[in-house]
Amino acid sequence: MxxxxxxLVSQFKAYAGRDGSSDTLSRDEFQKLVxxxxxxxxxxxxxxxxxxQLMSSLDKNxxxxxxxxxxxxxxxxxxxxxxxxxx
Amino acid sequence: MxxxxxxLVSQFKAYAGRDGSSDTLSRDEFQKLVxxxxxxxxxxxxxxxxxxQLMSSLDKNxxxxxxxxxxxxxxxxxxxxxxxxxx
Numbered sequence: 454m455x456x457x458x459x460x461l462v463s464q465f466k467a468y469a470g471r472d473g474s475s476d477t478l479s480r481d482e483f484q485k486l487v488x489x490x491x492x493x494x495x496x497x498x499x500x501x502x503x504x505x506q507l508m509s510s511l512d513k514n515x516x517x518x519x520x521x522x523x524x525x526x527x528x529x530x531x532x533x534x535x536x537x538x539x540x
Numbered sequence: 541m542x543x544x545x546x547x548l549v550s551q552f553k554a555y556a557g558r559d560g561s562s563d564t565l566s567r568d569e570f571q572k573l574v575x576x577x578x579x580x581x582x583x584x585x586x587x588x589x590x591x592x593q594l595m596s597s598l599d600k601n602x603x604x605x606x607x608x609x610x611x612x613x614x615x616x617x618x619x620x621x622x623x624x625x626x627x
Contacts (some may be wrong), residue, residue: 454577457547
C-alpha cells in the first residue's frame with residue numbers, strides 16, 4: 454500500500470513541478486495530469502472545459518491551484534466508484 | 541496513477557473482505573491493515589489502543605466500521621506528510 458501511495462505522491466509532484474513549485478498543480482498541469490494519467494477514471498478527460506470545471510470544484514480556497522489534499526479529494530470518489538463501494 | 545489507485549482499492553477489499561462484507565473495515569480488519577500495510581506511515585501502528593483511537597477519529601458515522609471513503613481520509617494526510625507538501 455505504501456508503495457502505491459508513493460506513486461501517487463511522486464506522480465503529483467512530477468506534474469506539479471513543471472512550472473516552478475511542485476507543491477501545487479496549476480490549471481494547465483492539472484489538465485495534463487488528468488488527460489495522461491486518469492483518462493480511464495475521469496469522463497471527458499480530454500475536454501478542457503470539463504476539466505476546468507472539475508478543477509474549480511476541487512479548488513476549495515480558489516487560488517487557481519490544487520494542493521495535494523485538494524487533489525486527493527478527487528481521487529477518493531473515483532477510486533470508490535472503481536471499487537464499486539456502496540458508500 | 542490508475543494502477544496505484546487500483547492497488548489501494550484491492551488492498552482495502554482484501555482486508556475488508558475477511559469477515560463477510562468487503563465494503564467496510566471492521567475494527568479488527570483496520571488494525572491488521574494498518575499493522576501490515578501502513579507501519580511505515582502510521583506512528584504506533586502496533587499499538588491497538590492508538591489504532592482504535594485513529595479509527596474512531598475516522599469513523600464519521602460511528603457505525604464501528606470504516607467505509608472506503610472514511611479510510612481514504614486517513615491516507616490523504618499521511619501521503620501529504622510523506623510528500624512533504626506544505627498544505
